[in-house]
Amino acid sequence: MNIILLGPPGAGKGTQAQKLVEDRNMVQLSTGDMLRAARTSGTEMGKKVAAVMDAGNLVTDEIVIGLIREQLEAGGDHGGFIFDGFPRTLPQADALGELLKEMGHTLDYAIELEVNDDILVERIIGRAAEAVASGGTARADDNEESLKTRLMAYYKQTSPLIGYYYAKGDLRGVNGLSAVDDVAAEIAALLDA
Numbered sequence: 001m002n003i004i005l006l007g008p009p010g011a012g013k014g015t016q017a018q019k020l021v022e023d024r025n026m027v028q029l030s031t032g033d034m035l036r037a038a039r040t041s042g043t044e045m046g047k048k049v050a051a052v053m054d055a056g057n058l059v060t061d062e063i064v065i066g067l068i069r070e071q072l073e074a075g076g077d078h079g080g081f082i083f084d085g086f087p088r089t090l091p092q093a094d095a096l097g098e099l100l101k102e103m104g105h106t107l108d109y110a111i112e113l114e115v116n117d118d119i120l121v122e123r124i125i126g127r128a129a130e131a132v133a134s135g136g137t138a139r140a141d142d143n144e145e146s147l148k149t150r151l152m153a154y155y156k157q158t159s160p161l162i163g164y165y166y167a168k169g170d171l172r173g174v175n176g177l178s179a180v181d182d183v184a185a186e187i188a189a190l191l192d193a
């Protein structure tokens with residue numbers, strides 16, 4: 001099973017991906033996590049993307065497609081890939097299709113976590129507040145200004161993927177506003193169908 005989790009920032013893609021990793025031995029491929037790791041380890045690429053990420057804009061297709069290619073080529077024995085936060089543009093979606101085909105894999109579903117924008121904004125601002133309250137630091141892009149940019153990037157660049165995967169017959173929707181375990185159960189039902 002290979003699936004994409006689609007949805008705006010704060011929809012719960014990362015949370016659901018982690019559950020699938022625990023429950024089904026799937027591998028989470030989060031380009032956001034990979035980019036943050038590149039920044040922490042101070043690679044040239046990490047330095048290049050830092051300002052773009054903090055502002056809430058998308059990094060280039062070339063960079064993220066390269067990251068995904070590396071991970072797919074690493075192979076291994078597991079229950080399939082969860083693409084989390086990738087693809088985010090139509091060229092990325094085409095590239096993913098090509099990469100999977102090259103490697104003899106198929107995409108099973110693009111699962112859209114359906115949410116409400118007002119609740120999203122509250123969730124993200126809450127996520128930042130919680131991180132600070134528990135003694136950590138909030139993600140640099142979890143502030144109101146870059147959140148606006150991230151939401152706009154989602155609607156301008158990523159939301160067309162919903163139509164793209166619908167037309168391919170791969171799109172499925174789940175209610176992303178339910179409790180975490182209920183969303184997980186809805187996704188599990190899809191995967192077991």
Ligand code: AMP
Pocket residue numbers: 009031032033035052053054056057058059060061064084085086087088089092141150
């Ligand atoms: P995320 O953790 O998925 O919210 O990603 C954090 C940030 O990393 C995004 O706001 C973008 O700046 C960058 N990013 C992550 N994934 C992608 C992608 N597929 N394409 C372009 N930029 C990305």
